[in-house]
Amino acid sequence: MTTFFVTWLATIPQLAVPYALAALGLILSERAGVLNLTAEGLMLVGALASVAVLLTFRPDPLVAMMAGMLAAAAVSVLFSFLVIVLRVNQVIAGLVIVFFCQGLTSLLGNLFGWTSKAFSGLGPVSLGVLADIPVIGPILFRQDVIVYLMIPIVFGVSYLLQRTRLGLRLRAVGESPEAADAMGVSVSMTRFLAVTAGSALVGLAGAYIAVANVKVWIDDMTSGRGWIAIALVIFARWNPWRAAAGALLFGSIQAVIPKLAAAGIVLPQYLLMTTPYLATLGVMIWVSIRHLNGPSDEPGALGQPYVREERR
Amino acid sequence: MTRRKKAVILTAAASIFAASLASVAEFKVEGAPKAAIILFGPKNDGGWSQAFEEARPALEKALGAKIPMVEKVSEDSASISPPVERFIQRGYNIIIGTAFGYSDTFKKLSESYPKIAFLNASGITNGPNLESFYGRTYQSQYLCGMAAAAASKTGKLGFVAANPLPVVNWTINAYELGARTINPDATLTVVFTGSWNDPVKERAAASALIDEGIDVIGQHVDTPTPQIVAQERGVYGTGHHRDLTEFAPKATQCSSVWTWAKFLAPEIEKIKAGSWEPAPYGAFPGIKEGGTDIACCGPAVSADNKKKIMAARQSIIDGNPVFTGPLKDRDGKERLAANVAITDPELWTMDWFVPGVISQK
Secondary structure, three states: OHHHHHHHHHHHHHHHHHHHHHHHHHHHHHHOOOOOOOHHHHHHHHHHHHHHHHHHHOOOHHHHHHHHHHHHHHHHHHHHHHHHHOOOOHHHHHHHHHHHHHHHHHHHHHHOOOEOOOOOOOOOOOOHHHHHOOOHHHHHOOOOHHHHHHHHHHHHHHHHHHHOHHHHHHHHHHHOHHHHHHOOOOHHHHHHHHHHHHHHHHHHHHHHHHHHHHOOEOOOOOOOHHHHHHHHHHHOOOOHHHHHHHHHHHHHHHHHHHHHHHOOOOOOHHHHHOHHHHHHHHHHHHHHHHOOOOOOOOOOOOOOOOOOOOOO | OOHHHHHHHHHHHHHHHHHHHHHHHHOOOOOOOOEEEEOOOOOOOOOHHHHHHHHHHHHHHHHOOOOOEEOOOOOOHHHHHHHHHHHHHOOOOEEEEOOHHHHHHHHHHHHHOOOOEEEEEOOOOOEOOEEEEOOOHHHHHHHHHHHHHHHOOOOEEEEEEOOOOHHHHHHHHHHHHHHHHHOOOOEEEEEEOOOOOOHHHHHHHHHHHHHOOOOEEEEEOOOOHHHHHHHHOOOEEEEOOOOHHHOOOOOEEEEEEEOHHHHHHHHHHHHHHOOOOOOOOOEOOOOOOOOEEEEEOOOOOOHHHHHHHHHHHHHHHOOOOOOEOOEEOOOOOEEEOOOOEOOHHHHHOOOOOOOOEEOOO
């Protein structure tokens, strides 16, 4: 029984990290007022780019993952151009980018033969004696470096949004672009930076799935995790810490499903598979009821293109 | 024999003769036979679709002409019809599909184009010019189950599968039956991922099985991820679709592989000769007729056990069924009486597991 819990808890971080990173990236973009549905596509870009670099140049896995971040940020410039400069409907632009990325990554992966090629990828950090401590060793001290970096990343995003001048501008642009504009903040530039930085995090989420978790590239390997991240942002009500907690909840449910089956615990199969979605539904209802009479937390200008001097 | 009886027999014989004439005369492609393949996935997906791509050269030889193909045609009518109709307009008259989800569209197309021969892998629709086909994967997976038990030190085998559908359930059951011929105490713990193509879930499933002390991982999902995990963790595995030693050379001891060329080449020959008659309930080829076969065995299977596996393979080819009575399911209910072999309808509705299979309901 101890083994069951130890191995379960030890696998949670790997499954939670992609959700947390993608949700944080989306929060950055959405707090600046840009509704970002591109996550599923940009995660694939991040995943494929990191695998491509890893298989081609055999660098340190972390370098490959940075390449994934850069690639996703680069593709997001196209999205920014569509929604910030051309003011295309953000929902439609987001969906277009997802389909574009799905097609592009699958094409390139096949063309260059990167599909299904196993590599060693990012392994756990060696923490010497700490890793050998019974129970807590495997859970806490045998994770990879990105898992440990998650704490400063969540803290950093939260600090940036709440405690810095840049964060204040970003939120102002998302809540009331007219007011921000009147104060001399460049709405377009702030939104562009928020989307680009956020997309780099989304790209890292994809790169993490490919390089640290699965360690192979397969077409469409994110399997809808980008969409779950979008739902996660809503139920975290655009708060980084709540998003991280939500990611952990998802990670723990996803980790326990195969664990239960492998341990031979007989439960109804299909009911078990719906638990992540039931949990989402449950948390969303709970959060909504709690906030029924309070502020909605949703950025005021979310999804609205900004046109100076335009009447609303 | 009275006159009357004689007349009846004669009429019956005549009508059978006429019927057989009619069915032979009923279908013949117009002009020189030209075939095209509609692939569900990318041609180098490492699995299902690539198996067809690899069968293509042999089929081209059988046909005596190049066989073009389109990749990544998803399972909806709007994606399937345009490439098929383009091929037909360009004079192609044998269309080979490769997905369950093509079933309905192929049925409609076969009715609109009665002079075109349609074949569809893993489909469920048939007609005068449409034949669905699927391999008896339980035969090859039975043999891989033997290899798995031979490679295992613990007798605890694991299996990563997509969904508990009959085609998956018979694979699991056959795997366990095969394993028990080598090790009567072997157990098979199954994790269903709920998806054919989700490497994250497949890795989680394989890791969870290995954490429980399982040392051979079989699979019925579309990616080689379970084999890659097995290799990483230093245990063994068995593959599906194609020889997965390509992805996990140290881990993979046996693979159930599609041998479509062996089945489709004669079908094409028959169409060419004008003697093709689609099986009314679809074709269901085994190892003998070219559905599946095995790529076996890795070094963890002893020479002695390999001999046993090959003998079992020969016995299956000779017509001995994998599922035969007396056979009880894991809940103790009798499924096959003594000396009764399973029927195809029973296979296609299999929703039970043999003793030794540990899985969720």
